[in-house]
Amino acid sequence: MNSQRVPIRAIFFDWGGTLMREIPGFDGPMAEWPRVEAIPGAAGVLRSLHGEYMIAVATNAALSDERLVRTALARVGLEPYVSVVVTARDLGTSKPDAAFFHAVLERVGLSASEAVMVGDAYGSDIVGAKATGLRAIWLNPDGAPCPLVHPVHDAAVRALADLPGILAGPFLPDVGESLRILRDHDVPENIVRHSLAVAAVAHRLALLLRAQGTAVDLLLVHRGALLHDLDKLSAQDRAEHGKKAGQILRSLGWPDLAGIAEVHVLGAEPRTWEGKLVHYADKIVEEDAVVGLVERVAALSCRYVADGDRIAQALPQLLALEEEIARNLRVARGVILAEAQALDLRLPPFAAAPGAA
Secondary structure, three states, X not given: XXXXXXXXXXXXXXXXXXXXXXXXXXXXXXXXXXXXXXXXXXXXXXXXXXXOEEEEEEEOOOOOOHHHHHHHHHHOOOHHHOOEEEEHHHHOOOOOOHHHHHHHHHHHOOOHHHEEEEEOOHHHHHHHHHHHOOEEEEEOOOOXXXXXXXXXXXXXXXXXXXXXXXXXXXXXXXXXXXXXXXXXXXXXXXXXXXXXXXXXHHHHHHXXXXXXXXXXXXXXXXXXXXXXXXXXXXXXXXXXXXXXXXXHHHHXXXXXXXXXXXXXXXXXXXXXXXXXXXXXXXXXXXXXXXXXXXXXXXXXXXXOHHHHHHHHHHHHHHHHHHHHHHHXXXXXXXXXXXXXXXXXXXXXXXXXXXXXX
């Protein structure tokens, strides 16, 4: 079963930095601090989620056991909404260790696919949860760039108040599910590697654009790039394979991903930044290496001799798209290629493992 579609029944919240402020200068157990503060919006969000979801606090607190954590939560009015508290002090292990997450799952009596982790620490909260099979929502109030070339989180929020809306909507397929979709549709491994490289490049360019103030959906870019070649080989007309991939993705319930696949082919004119970045990244990646537009187009012309004229005619359009991206990034065109070639395109080991969630 697609773990991304299993209903969420429990939410695991990190504690310090996610539900409660870590106040500089205060030492010792938080329950004993002279002042404690909840993260803005925490009380309202927990109140709205309480009853619909089981709420747990899953914290790496080394000085506070469950009793002390509950005391601190009570001081800011959050404790009545929390059913389970699990601390590193009580367990003797901490996030991102899978044993920590399994202990929380055992306390709530649910499987990993029924739980989502919400936290601000990417390594311990997000990577740890995803490696254990949970879904994960990154609390990222500062809009920091994802520390991984391949983002593994299922969603990101700038504020806790955004959480109910995220939980109410469907998640995009995560990295593991995207790889399963490709392999379920018999996509060869060389095209899977190509898609991973395109995804890394497109996501990096999306991050750079966002840093310049351009609105772009980072996860939609990454997952759209991962799945853009979903039906490349089975389509009889190479120019039509984007439509075939789009049909499959629409049937799976992901119309936004379908729209990206449909406009990644040569000659298409994507209108959104998500579509443009996937289209461009696909045209500078040959196999699984970043080579640039001219070399990539030349390779395509050699590979598909009968389509040589159509491929050559696409080059001016691609150069114009590269110029548009460079203009919005406020860099020279050559900087884009250098930035992409500097990336380590590999997947994290846990995401690449068979059966990874």
